[in-house]
Amino acid sequence: MADLPRLTDDDIRCIVGSDQATVYRLGSGGQKVVFRIGDDSPWVLKAIKLGDGESPKGDQTILEARARREFRILSDCNCPYLVAPGPQPLKITFINGQKVLTFSEEFVDGSNLTDVISNEAPLGTVEVKRLALQMSQAISALFTNGKIHRDIKPGNIMRRRNGDFVLLDPGLAFDIRGESLSDGFLVGTLIYFSPEQFEYDKRRSNDHRSDQFSLGVVLYEAATGKHPFRSSSTFSSAAIYIRIQHHSPEELHKSVRGFPPDLARVIARMMRKRPHLRFPKCDNLIKAIEAAGES
């Protein structure tokens, strides 16, 4: 496990060039710490420790290169359902013997979907459909820019105060070990993996259909309040893998009263075990979601 950057409030003030601002530590996970500077700031600062000392090696170089790529893609995506980059550009600073990469990103005012699910699930059909549509558009925007998210889960989705959803942390480039950014708890991520994400030799050929699977899992969980693959035995990676690979969750319209069967079928297809059985293109998925539940 890589270290978190050790940064004082003064270090943060120094990085953003503001002597007086109040610094709030919003959270941390993986290699990343998130700060908000000032009470009303519309953006947050994220800091990743690249290493100790000046000469980067191995993972640090990859981490930095990927971070730069991700930041560029995020700037290019311009999708209302993807977190937007902030004004502070990607920057590397040497502080207290650490090499730290920082960048800013939109502060999303709202609730994390994990909390929404635990407090409000099952969500209504209209809200599930909105979540499906907006997150599919975010996946589509990323894929159009040659990117897949690879870590779609409730912890990476926020519901804004106006009810719209926004996808955070686009890309594991910020999180090279594939661990959860929110709590560092490995299972939290694995349980949203697509079957092909477990197969190391297929990782390079994964495409948006992998994100589609994870989103399907999120939607199922939002619609029922229950994770489709979690069970009392899913404690180890192997058990989670077997469950995701072989278990078919109960059809949504049978387990949730009044749930539209066509939307249930869309979500079931998103969670097909093999990528070639899911929706071939993001456009197909978006159209299917739009058409579902209308009759």
Next chain:
Amino acid sequence: MSLYAQHGYGKGNKIKYAAQAGTIDGVIFSARHEKPSNVKQCIAELKEIREDFTAMLDPQFFVSYLQDPRDGCLPDHWSSYYSAGRTRRDFRGPKALLKHAKNTLVAQMNLGVDRLVSPSIFFRSFDENACEVAMQLAFASVEAHAQIEDAPPILISFQIEESALNYAEPMERFLDEMTAAELPGFYLTFGRPDSIRWPRCREEVLARMMYIVHVLKLNDREVYCGYSDWGGLLFRAVGADAFATGWHLSSKTFRISSFCGSKTGGRQVLYYSSVPLLNQIRLTDVMAVRRRQISHLVRSRTPADRRIADWSLQLAQLQHWEALHSVSSSLQGDVESNLDSLDTRLSTAAAAFQQIRDAGVIFDQADVDGHVKDWQKAIRQFRVLAELDDQG
């Protein structure tokens, strides 16, 4: 669209008669059996008969990669893309692939075809080099197609020996790749072993053939299945836009041995295609059933039935299309309902075979009912593979 004629040697007027009667909706010409000028003329005549008649040409590029090919018209009349004795060396580098692709596609322009069919080479396993070449040719063909002005839509052709379907995992990888790529449509041919003809097929292999067709269609691609005869009904049920079959054994079932080595002739036997039995039976068996006054168990109720007393090869061939057309036309629903409908037909066929046996009729062909179990098991396996059971 559903049933096409798979053109082969000695077309006569069969295709025109069947087009006129509405039992076939298209034709796939065999380049090795026809000169370009004849193909062009025949297509023009067919379009006169029916404007919506679909025509395409199988360029049979794969023959150039076979040793000792039986290539008919290919060397003399399709030399713009065909040359016998090609080896792996001929497929090295993107330039070479693009050249093969472009030459093959351009040769089909101006024939009046509705689809261009890409060049490919035959492969026996998804892991062998020939499969890789076939895939590279597919991508090169899409690139070449984009460079041809006013080109009809392209179909990517694959000739896949059924042994490639012995294992699921390589097939799934192949499908992942094909569905991720921008390939608009497919012309699929499954190579069969010499000893087996449609409708017989090992259930797990048949289920995987159906799965390939289903997945490509599910991914919004056009899918045409060549040389599929009775098996085409299963492909149609799971989503194929059309399937094709011809008149000789060599155009009903694809065997790579028909394209190389010395020619083997066979005695022509008169057959009758029975819709209730989902198979063809010998005319002598039809007569035996009639004598027992149980001909309703095999009768197809096709227009040609009326002429059973004057049965001929030509009639048998036309009636074969009529029989397939009649079943195929009933498969207009979604995959689930089509499979249910075929399941019902298979149960009826099994019962009919039993009644025929009970009546003391023994068919000349020993395994004439073997396909019933093949198909029933294949449909069950397919449902699992396609994850249809939980679609609700």
